[in-house]
Amino acid sequence: MKAVVVYESLWGNTAAIAQAIAEGIGADTKALSTAEATGAEIEGADLIVAGAPLLGFALPTEGMRKSVDSNPREKKPTMSVPTMRSWLASLPKGSGRGATFETRIWWSPGSAANAIARELNDAGYSTPPKGEKFLVTGRYGPLKDGEIERAKEWGAMLGRSLGV
Ligand SMILES: Cc1cc2nc3c(=O)[nH]c(=O)nc-3n(C[C@H](O)[C@H](O)[C@H](O)COP(=O)(O)O)c2cc1C
Secondary structure (H helix, E strand, O other): EEEEEEEEEOOOHHHHHHHHHHHHHHHHHHHHOOOOOOOOOOOOOOOOEEEEEEEEEEEOOHHHHHHHHOOOOOOOOOOOOOOHHHHHHHHOOOOOEEEEEEEOOOOOOOOOHHHHHHHHOOOOOOOOOEEEEEEEEEEEEEEEEOHHHHHHHHHHHHHHHOOO
């Protein structure tokens, strides 16, 4: 079984969760940014786990990222990798399973993970409609205590349920 964890991360929180999920799944599973998860890295994947931060109550758009990047009151985001939206738009059709996650503040409305799930399904990856939420304690993080461990456990559970 080939499993890949793919992430968009502007300040590093989602990247850290993605790494922990990949470790939890085991079996040499890689956590790859949207820039890295191309071609042979995702071809023939039996499981794609995809995640992004919740930004402005939604899966980040290029416009939202640019407006944050150009706002001097905001901490500079990493802009060098494609949005999860554009990665999903160019994802070749597949036939594996999917799972999704997001990092966010606990009280916020909206969901990035559920939006990713719809697109993964459309690309042929059978994905539960609701994703997993991992929490940060401030606008740019850090992750809440225990979330890395929870992500590892969630990854292990995914790996077991799919026989990775
Ligand atoms: C400009 C901006 C907008 C945000 N909007 C939301 C939001 O609508 N809902 C939420 O729960 N968290 C929001 N957050 C918090 C981020 O989702 C959180 O910091 C996330 O973990 C960032 O992930 P990353 O470090 O992988 O980029 C926002 C943060 C920033 C800086």
